[in-house]
Amino acid sequence: MSLDQPMGTVNDVPRTAPVLEVQDLRTYLYTRWGTTKAVDGVSFSLGSGETLGIVGESGSGKSMLALSLVRLTPEPAGKIVGGRVMLNGRNVLDLTDRQMREVRGKEISMILQDPQQSLNPVFSVGDQLAEAIRVHDRDLDDKLIHERSVDALKSVHVPAPERRLKNFPHQMSGGMKQRIVGAMAMAYQPQVLVADEPTTALDVTIQAQYLRLLKDLQERTGVAIIVITHDFGVIAETCDRVAVMYAGRFVEEGPVEQIFDHPRHPYTRALLESRPKVDLKSTRLQSIDGQPPSLIDLPIGCRFAARCAYAIERCLAEYPPWFEITEAHAAACWRSEEVPWPSP
Amino acid sequence: MINAVRGLLTLFAVSILVFSLARLTGDPIDVLAPVDISREDEAALRERWGLNGSIWEQYVSFVGNASQGDFGPSFKYPTETAASVIAERLPASISLGIVATVLTLVIGVPLGILSAVKRGSWLDRIAKGLALFGQSVPEFWLAIMLIWFVAVRWNVVPTSGISGWQSYILPSIVISVFGIAALLRLFRSAMLETLGSEYVKLARLKGLSEFKVVWKHALKPASIAPLTFFGGIAVRMLTGATVVEIVFAWPGVGYLAYEAANARDFPVVQALALFTAAVIIIMNLLIDITYAYVDPRVRLGQKAIA
Ligand SMILES: Nc1ncnc2c1ncn2[C@@H]1O[C@H](COP(=O)(O)OP(=O)(O)OP(=O)(O)O)[C@@H](O)[C@H]1O
Ligand SMILES: [Mg+2]
16 A cells, blocks of 8 residues: 555445544553553544544553453553543443443453453353353353354354364464454444454464454444554554554544545654555554653653654643644644644 | 373382382391391291392382282281281371361462452452461471460360361361462462453453453463462372371371381381372372363363364
8 A cells, every 4th residue: 555545445434423432531550660641631432333543652552542441451550540431322431340341242342452362271262252142141041152153153254163162262273263252242243343453463364354354244233443553554454534642642633544645743654654665564663763751751742742853842842732634634733734844 | 191101100110219218228127136036037037028039039029019009017016017007097197188188278279369359458468478477387386386375275176186076177277288378379379360361351351240250261270280289289188297197196197107217117118108109190190180171272282173
């Protein structure tokens, strides 16, 4: 994919009421060394059938954001200290633990970052899948559960599902485990699916297959998907909109092709430029000079300013507000309206 | 299968060791017979205890007899065989061993699990203190302290020997303290690891109850590592805890080992050593079988259908 070609297929997503609306979410980790502001005021909304990509360097808080949505931040360090997560019209942060368990898997599911480690090594795949199917539907008898398990595996194109159910995780390839985890996540046809780095552990062809599978599931069920990744290639293939995350905050958000063609935040541009020219394999985005700030000791101004080639005094002194570029595209940069920035 | 063969080889090595150790301290006949024994009497004694012939002949007949449970008559109690001396003492050790094992499991395992689940709580702190105490306190000291306070001063339980179920209380506590501490620590650290794993996160993501998450998804994989250690505990308990049996004058095989060694009662010592080795080997086999049950990676081994 080149930056010049418009990409992304769906632009006109029907604007119904969002299934997920996150407002000013803050998740802090209280550690021995201080308070890590892993998620520090993130807002976005997601409509049914829509796919939002979240990109950012390692440690920018993407996984913490995802885990916050299902209230599974690491214990006891992680605390959601502010904001709202409106799912189907109610704030999941206000739910009791029991109500929250009802929501997990049924209204919102998540595929974890590491599929190799996501299945329990000592239980069969069938056992673990049956659990996911039984959990919100206790009256199902064993025969029905078996049928549904087979169907679930078929829906993610697992060959010989009957036999696979008896297998243990160590008998399966990474791609197969990834599918199984996907089948579990989709067992109840949730309205929201969060896929944390769905492809990093897989090789390129399997990656492509898996992404197609996710899109497939989306077309069939209308699930809204959040894809977390380092890889702009994945974003281009799967997402309608993309949010760029830096040091616990979103710094730019908009439709995929607008962001790709006209990035308005220097960080987004740097990320795009750091992509390998030949899109063969996903890369970790490490080629930007300098380090992100410590999430424990954040600057008062723009968090990217120290690494930014275009930073002015104001950037260091004041955190930039959102600047709306088009109706759907906004960037948190004092100079977002001065594009093109002077080349250094 | 391989383990069974290895077990037999180990047993063979132990038999050589046991046989030669008994002879290292000199000709056993010197201990058995009075200094002024007549030649005929000595010959009769040698015949009776299998001490004639070359060292090889002695070994062969020792192994031959031992494999049928015959270790010859006891030196100390010449009217009984070594095997019957041990058999008499075994029930006392085994019953104490079972009580102590149950105590160890019932206290050590749940405490380890709960202290991991409630990490940092007061329960966790108490458990950690207990683990430190249990692994550092010398057995004989603990035994003597307990006898002094509980048995002598407060007169709650008998001081020694077996006289009713109360007699089991103190010795089983002393025996199990180390095992409780060890299992507690092993389960705590194994549970901390599995509780932080991705598959436990996924179990929660599915909407499973905390009960299932902890007692199914975290516990089963966490119990793999402590299994090995549990084999050691069980062996020690079944073959008699010598120190504890001595302090409590407990008429078990641990105490017998001490008596027999003191009396240079070689047939009994040899029989005990081989018995202990056999228990260890059988225990290891049982542990292997349990492993295969708990851990499917062991069960199916190479037969993975990738
Ligand atoms: N269990 C934890 N305890 C304390 N701090 C943590 C924990 N997990 C993550 N963090 C910190 O939280 C911050 C955000 O981490 P997060 O895992 O969300 O990053 P990420 O964007 O998902 O990175 P990656 O792309 O590498 O997955 C990091 O600074 C990290 O060091
Ligand atoms: Mg992550």
